Every structure is written in C-alpha cells, then in structure tokens.
Amino acid sequence: MTEIFKAGFGNLIRTTAAANPRLSGVPEAIAARLPDLSRDGLAISDLREKGMALVYVNSAFQNITGYSSDELIGRNCRFLQGSDRLQPEIQSIRDAIARRADVAVTLKNYRKDGSWFWNELRLSAISIAGGEPTHYIGLVRDVTASRSAAAQIAKSTRADMLTGVLNRYAFVEDVDILLGKSGRPILIAKIDMARFHDINEGYGYDVGDQVLMQIARRLTNTAAALVCRTGSNEFALAQPLTHAEEARATIERIRQSLAPQYLVAGATIRIRFAMGYVVGNETTDAITLVRRAGAALHRSKASAFLDVCAFSSEDDRRARNRLRMTSEMQQALEHDEFDFHYQPQVDLATGTIVGAEALLRWHHGLFGVQSPDKFVGHAEDTGLILDIGARGLRTVADFVSRVNRDRQVPIRFSFNVSPLEFKLRDMPKFVADVLAASGADAAWIKLELTESLMVESSTEMLSIMRHLRELGVGLSIDDFGTGYANLRYLEDFPLTEIKIDRGFVKGLAQSRSKRVIIESIIRISRELGFHVVAEGIETEVERTLLRDMDCDFGQGFLFGRPVDAATFEPLV
Template identity: 90%
Template sequence: MTELFKAGFGSLIRTTAAANPRRPSVPEAIAARLPDLSRDGVAISDLRERGMPLVYVNSAFQDTTGYSSDELIGRNCRFLQGSDCLQPEIQSMRDAIARRADVAVTLKNYRKDGSLFWNELRLAAVSIAGGEPTHYLGLMRDVTASRAAAAQIAQSTRADMLTSVLNRYSFVEDTDILLRTRERPILLAKIDMARFHDINEGYGYDVGDQVLVQIARRLTNTGAALVCRTGSNEFALAHPLGNADEAQATIEMIRHSLAPRYLVAGATIRIRFAMGYVVGNQTTDAMTLVRRAGAALHRSKSSAFLDVCAFSPEDDRRARNRLRMTNEMQQALEHDEFDFHYQPQVDLATGTIVGAEALLRWHHGLFGMQSPDKFVGHAEDTGLILDIGASGLRTVADFATRVNRDRPVPIVFSFNVSPIEFKLRDMPKFVSDVLTASGADAAWIKLELTESLMVESSAEMLSIMRHLRELGVGLSIDDFGTGYANLRYLEDFPLTEIKIDRGFVKGLAQSRSKRVIIESIIRISSELGFHVVAEGIETEVERTLLRDMDCDFGQGFLFGRPVSAAGFEALV
C-alpha cells in the first residue's frame, strides 16, 4: 500500500511539475514521507473496490480517530459517523463522489472511545495511472477545539456573563421566535429587586453577585421558556401558557419561587421584588411585550407595597408621557427653561431677611410654570437631574454674588441637592469650581440634603460632607422628622442647620405634642451648635410661638411667597 501511495502521490507531483517546468521537482522519496509528517490526517480510499474501502491512513489519522491502521484499512470511513448519518454534509459528499468531484465539508465523527470530534475534511479525486479517477485522497483536520471556542464566543454574546441567563438582546430575539412558533399565549414578566444598592453596600458586591445568581437560578427553575437579566438588578422571563386565564396563577408561582430567603456569606437575606407582566400572542411582537411589561413594572415600583401589576392601557399612556417628558426636559435644558424662585428666610427675633431658599421652576412652553414635584422625580429616574443640578447651582451662585455685592450682611442661599448628585458626582470639586467661577463666597451657599441621603451613612458619604464643610458651605437637613429621622445623624454628620418640616408647624398652637417635639429639636440643635429653620409659617401665632421657643429662623407665606430673581432683588 505504501508503494501505491508513493505512486499516487508521485503522480500528483509529476503532474504539477509538468505544468510548472521551471519549478524544482520534489523527490518522490521525500514525498512519500510527507503524510506521516503532517499534523492532518491523510487517508486514501479506492473507488474501484466495492464500498470504496480505505487503503491507506497516516499516523495522524490514526491518532485522531483512535483506531489503528489494521482496524481502518478495508473499511469505508463512513463508520466514523456513528449514528449521525443524517448530517446534510454527508449528502454533499455523496453528490461530489458520484461526480468524481472534489469537496470540502465539516462534519461530526466519533473516535474509537465514542467521543465526538469535529472533522474538517477535504476530498480530492486522483488517478494512479492517469485517466479516470481511481482513488480519493482525504485530508482530515480535528477542529473540535476551535469550534468549541467559537461556540463559547457565540454563547458569550447571547448570555449575561454573571448569571448565564440570556442578555436582553438575545431575549428579545428568542421571544420573537417563541411568539411566531407558538399558537398559544405567553406571559412576559419583568422583575426588579428592591434595595439592591443596600445589599451591595452592606454585604459587599460579591454577595450582591451571589444573590443575582440565585435569583436567575430560581427563575430558570420556574419552567420559563426564556430567562433574561435585563439590567443591574432587573430580570425578565417568558413563560408559555395554556390559555390567558393561567396568567395570574403563573405570576403567583413565580412570585412564590422568589420569596424564600437567600443564603449568602453565612447570612440569610429577605428580598422584596417589584413585578409587572403582560400576556401576548402571535399578534404582538417581542419588543412591544417587553415595553409593556416594563411599563407595568414601573407602576409596581411606584406602589407603596410593590404590588404585582398587570399591564393596562393606562401604563402605556404613562410610559409615553415619561418618554415625552424626557424629550421636553432635554430641550428645556438646551433652551434655559429651568429657573429659580426665591423664598425669604427671616430672623424670627428681628424680622430681618437673612437668607432665601432657591426653589426650582420649569417654564414649560405649553403648561406654564411647573413646580419641582411635577418633574424632579422623573429627572432623577433618567439622570437628567445631574445636568439640571449643575446648571442650577451655577445660577444660584451667580445670583448670590450679584445680590451680596456691597451688602454689609450677606444673604445666604439654600440650594436643594439630589442624592443622585452625591453618588454620581465629585461634589466637593464641583462646588469648589462653581464658587471659583462665580466669585461667590462659600458662606453664602447652603446645600439642603434629604434624610434619605443620611440613611446611607457610609464612610465615603461622610468624607464628602466633611470636604464640603472644609470649603465653607453650609449643610442642612431638609424636612427633618418626616422620613428616616434619627438623632444619630446629628452626631455623625457635619451639619450646620436643621429645617423643621411644615407638618410640625401647621396647627402648632393646638398641638402640645408638636410643641414638645419642636422644643426638643431646638434644644438639641442649640447644644450641638446647629441653626434651626422652621418651614411653613403662615400665622403670627406660629411665628410668636417659634420665636419664644428660641427658633432661629423662619420661612413661610407669612414672610413672603417664592418670587422671581428680580422680585427678590427688589425685596432685599
């Protein structure tokens, strides 16, 4: 058989040399050694024999298949295909052999030990003595590793790296396929893990990752056809239904599967979830269902008890309104439609205006003047609050510089800061840059913080506040006592002022408990060196009571409503 191979291979070399007489020829002795030096498997089958048996295999072919030469010679190589004889590539080979044509395919083969390998095979028809082809020369390369690597890369583009469930792009694609191939409805749900930030901050990001993996596993075990991680702490799933009436029971099953505590890092954590869902069929597309489930999820997240919410047309309307508001707010930033009105703060002992709170307003082209409660929440959800806050502080600092020019006793301006700005912006550097650019004295600016920011009393947050105090700006807790009021804040944070919420001031004369609470806040603040501002003062009785309690400053309609910048300049 070696002689046959030499003759066949030599024939190919002689043919090539004849076609290229100027090229040096390869000695046939060297040519005969080439197959065993090759890393590719080489095999020859005889077309003249029944069944086209193998008549030659090199050592690489034997190493790849696990069969010895004696076990291979005389057999048709199709036995290497095992039970995978329906591969379309096999038909391509048969068609080419029938025409005595060359062919290249990649197909599955099986080694002697039963393990699968992918074979990149090239077949060339050759003639030993000239004339019609008498043999097929095959070159086989094991491409199992490269195919596995390619499959892994393909999978990584479809899957979330942490949880191994689908990413959102693949989820939409596969949901569309599911909708097209299934006649019955599917339930599409979006699920958001509440207070994920607290777990990351309290236990560490590695624990947060463990929780996400466990959530993905529980959702996968619900029997859902598709599970996806759509965001940091947000998941989605598509679950087949027998009929639309099964939606409520299915969503309850999903909710119960997520309810048990999560065991991580030696601790058990109870987690709450917001959940919105929609039922769809072949008449809807995946992107529409995802959007509608997201709109229902938004309503669930906004509810006090994170109610599970089914999509309703009203959700769609709200979602469109949010999108429209986002676009309008972006345009408002470009056209300087955000401005401030200033409400006076007075010294209760003398009645002198000593400060003002800068209150954000939106001069909407269609709806007129809009107060912050109409748009600040949405600005925080979309991140636009960063641009609004940056522009706002510059405006207030410039105004403070203008108002205090040549004033013997300066006016102090309070500016409300969103917690998001503290988390996503280098506040000390930003405030310092604003003060430098405007020429404002740091003592003229006071930043009003919400109690929700105090809850996250991390070392980083304390450091930010201390750096702000080192600049000389004041720090005030707004609406003290209405949220997460905790006297520990007064000890831990470098505050300069506490603002008593208007809810404690209203009806002060008729409520002994309110008077006791306010007196206590004033007494503690005085001992700690804080100023106290009472909000919402509307009557002389309230003013007199607060002054007699030694409250420092007051703010409310009794002293003046919020007015434009020009109106405030005239007032002072």
C-alpha cells in the first residue's frame, strides 16, 4: 500500500470497525489484504488531490487494465476512456461526482495494449474523517465476456442460425422501424429458390445449406437495408427508394446478383428464382407489406417462367381466396364433405367392367360438387392432401372390400396418390394398415402415380415402390406421355400398368402419329408385362381402333361417366 494513502486507508478500516462491532476484532493487517483477494478491480481516488488522483489500486484492477500500480497512482482514471469521450455514461459520472453521489454505469474502457473492454463501474463517495466525502471508491468489473454472450443470445433470437441474416420476426420489426425513419417509399421483395428439393436430394442437405449461405451473401452484397431468410428456401429484403419508379431497376439489380452460377460439391449449377415485390410507405405496416410481397411471389411461382411479379390488388384477392379455401377444406374434412365417384374401366375385347377409377369429389355447401382440379393443388400447397389422401384411401378400401365380398372375379380399383404422400408418409406401412383394417385384398387396389414422381428415381423412392409391390398392390402411371415421359422409368420402376392420356386418344382416327405412338406404347408395355388402359374413350371408332391395337382396357364416357358409390355398385 502506498504511503500517500496508508493513513487514510487505516482510518477507513477503523471507521468501519467502529460502525460494526463484529469487525472490531479483525486486525488491520488482515483487512488491508482483503482488496487484493477480490476478483473485481478496486481503485480509490482522493477528492482532495488535484484531478481526483488515484491513491490506491488493487491487483485485480492492474490485471484488468494492464497498467501497473506505479503507472496508475497519481493519475485521474479518465485516461482509461481513451478518445471515446462521448459515451453518455461519462456525463452520468461527472454529474454524480459534482453532487458527491454514488453512481453505477457500464462503459467502454481501454487497456494499456489498446484493446477495449466493457467496464461495469460502481463509484461510492466516502469520508475518512466524517463530514464531506473525501474519497471515491471505485469497483471495476470486466463484463466483456458476459456482454458478448448476451449480445450473441440477443442476435440468435433475431438471426437465422444458418445464414446469419435476419429471421422473419426481426425482419418485420426492422421494416416497421425503417418505415418510421426513412419517410421514403420502401421496396419489399420476396424471393424463392426453385427446385431446392432437387439439390437437397441430389447433392445432400449440407450442399443445400451451402447454396443457401451463398444466396444470403449475394443478397447482402446488394447493399439492401435488410435481408432476411423467411423460410426453407425463401428470402426477403427491404430497401428504401428515392422514388417508387426505382423499384423495377432495384429488382433487376437483385436478380442479376443471383443470376451467376453457384459452385456446389465441385460442380457449378444454375438456379432459377421466383420473385415478387411491393412498394409501400409509412402509411402501411410491415406485416401488410410482407404479406403483399408474398402474394406477388405466389403468382411468380405459379407462372411458367417464374416471372418477376409486382403486387396488385388481384394478388390480395387471390391470397384471401386461398385463406378462405384452406379454412373451408379444413371444415370439409371435419364434416366429411369429400367422397368418391367411380368411373368404370372395361375389357376392350369383351366389354366387361373389370375395374374402376376412384375420383375424388368435394361436396361444397355453396358451389356444389367440385372436381379435383379445383382444389387438389391447394391441398398439396397446404399439406391438407395428407389428411384427404389418408381418409380417401380408407374410404376406397372399405368400398372395394364391400363390392368384392361375394364376387368370383374381383373388380380392381385405381386410387390417385399425391407425390407429397410418398415423400411425407410411410406409404408401405400406411397401405398395409388400411388393407388390414378394411379386409380388402391388396390385388384389388392400384395406386395411380404421376410422372412427376417418376423423376425422383432415388434409391428411397424405388424402395418404397418395391415394398408396395411386395404387398401385392398394383402401381400405375397416370396420363403417360404428358409430363416427364421417359422409357427408362418403365425399366427402373416396378410398375404394373400404364394409362395412356386422353390427349392421345382424342382424334385417334384422324391422326396417324397418335396411332403410331399408342401402338408403340402398347407393344413395349406388352413386352415388359404391363397392362395398358386408354383414357378418354368417347366413340365406338376409338374403342375399335384401340381394341385392334391390343390395348387391354378402356375408360371414358363411352362406357360410363363417374358416378357415386350407390349408383356404381349395382353396375357390377
């Protein structure tokens, strides 16, 4: 302890001991050592000295600041503030000292090596002789690590963990702040990466993550005010504009920043993006603007070429309709408004009904019976198709079991399955459970698959189909030749049937090319052991031509329109 403070510190201890008899038995030599046992820095300045000079610092204070006692004693500790003298906490300290009051602040200080730290400082005015305060005791604690941890936690609640850009909650908050501050038009854009699932499946999820991080970096480099990841493969950004007419040029700059190829897994790939945007101002809240940009994005995703779409009032109407349809479909599930109509499939050689396709119908309370093209796409977008499909297969299996209960030759029923069900449901287990519950024979049911599902010729998809075939369930490609037709699928997948799309059947008598195509499909299918069903047969001429080509089965208005279960059952 320095001589300049030796007497004063002893008086302080004696004063404290007198005030608290329990300390009166503590020798001054022991009490004097206590400050150096503390992990917090302790400094004492003398108000009577010029510049409130430091008269004592403990070991912890020296360790925290990097200065030795000799370098500190006799100096005002404000030098630890470096050139950072505009911190508001410094004025709080000045005001407290002027009033000889206590104060507690956290401010930035600088060590001897130039590095900075957060100093949690508590100053307490004391008197060693009674009367007016003569000294200040300062307790110093380096809280840099805890402040950094707190900042990291705060950031994690606002940032997307993978890319580091804002999450959607923080984005909405900051857009509201931006609207209040800028006083200018603000562009909100939403961007969706097309066919992201293919990258995850083809290259792996780690590569998909790398692509997302590259996209985030490119968007950040556009100098947008805010960048956000709003979903799995969806981003958003906000940018104040000088005037609304700037929007299109800004969007084009964003599009150009995303256009160059992406390096993934040692290969370069080109990625397509859907993009929707809206321009708003302080009269509209952030949630509304983000929702409108999302509505415009939805239209972009639905366009054939992923056109960049600006928000229009029609987008708002469509968005409201989608919300209403979702609600109505949920109610339809609760009230059993979904059922099936059955369209006969006949043996073209004999004219006998040998099967039927189960066609989903929605008995809407206001609009009447709705066909699948009116609602299945939305059901897939919202995931409701999983509930509709599950309930549907159970309904069809129960009907199949009832129809075939006393038949010598069973009727086989086709049931359309969404690709989403194959991806998100354990189909072999689900089908096995349905068959067990209904008592239906697996051979009585065929699952109709779209060609888009065939594109995913992954090991997992092949395994699912093989397990279904092991159950005895038939697998049919619906509308063959209209989507991703590829003869390789006929070799790779364990199919049992091909359905020729009605587009090839219509006008068959007048088109030599259609006849050649159908004859080729039938010949290949026969060699591979598949049955062939021709859809959309409406005339006797079409039936005769297809029968003469050795097509197995036919379906169409010529043989009967789809009818409800009660009407269909007597037909067989």
